[in-house]
Amino acid sequence: MKSGFRARNHPAYWAFIVHRASGVLLALFLPLHFWALGRALQGEAGLETFLRWSDQPLVKLAETVLVLLLAAHLAGGVRLLMLEFLAWRDWQKSLLAAAAGVTLAAGLIFLLNLV
């Protein structure tokens, strides 16, 4: 028999889902990132047009989500490295909270810089 949602509903599993989903979404974003950088190769004007386009509020909002994804993936990765390489303590759940806190702080700082 296979287990369902009830077996998986605990903080560490959610951390795993966030880490995996943010990783996949960031990987999907990478081609767009390289394409944007590639515009610079074709001259200043092309990049400038793109950068002006990216000043729109909706794009900025999407960028905030991107910053959140990056922060979540980074903080989640640091958490995993600490779990696997440092001497084990009973603070796994505190690490989870710290990772979530770092993620939110990074997103908020980015948003504050915008407005």
Add this chain to the structure above:
Amino acid sequence: MAASPKLTVSVWRGMESGRFQAFEVPRLESQTVLDVVTYIQRHLDPTLAYRFACRVGMCGSCAMTVNGQARWTCRTHVDKVAAHDRLEVAPLHNLPVVRDLVTDMSPFFDKWARAHGRFRGTRTREDDFARVPPDAPQRLLADAAIECIGCGVCYSSCDIVAWNPDYLGPAALNRAWTLVNDVRDGGNRERLAAIAGDAGCHACHTLMSCTERCPKQLSPTASIAGLKRAAMVAALKGGI
């Protein structure tokens, strides 16, 4: 507390394919899930198959899936798990179902053997006792993981086992970690080689379901992390 006098219990009947059968069981004070299953078998349907032995959380034979989560049923109070006086009892996940609530534990224990879970002594009967100070660092690491009763709750809760049926699983790796830290044991080279493979400790994604569900509050995740480091050090030194 004004508990309702009846408990509605859905119990898995059949093998891999089967269905849930509903029973009404009297609700009693301090009742455990194992008490409920036993009541059904003794009073309502003697054909119900389930497994238990000690009833006091020592033998590890009564683990089942209760309301979707693997648990030791003898030490799980109905109060704690039966929301709205409803219980759903099913066999453990990730193991072949023999019948009703009984799973075939052979794959689980075969993996203990594959993980070299057996002590390999280096002394003979002519030698003196090995003296291991209780506060020695390795002894403390082994102590933290030694109380496993082999109930299979962690194995049943582990997604990696579901994804890769060859994966040794949290309990077997936890056992290997206690032996890696046993200074009297002489089989670590082979043991680390056995647990460092594709289906060994490095397959763990640190989902921590084993740690979350272990009824003995052990942390197989910590043991597996220890094995990952031990295997890495052994590989760097050319030991495996």
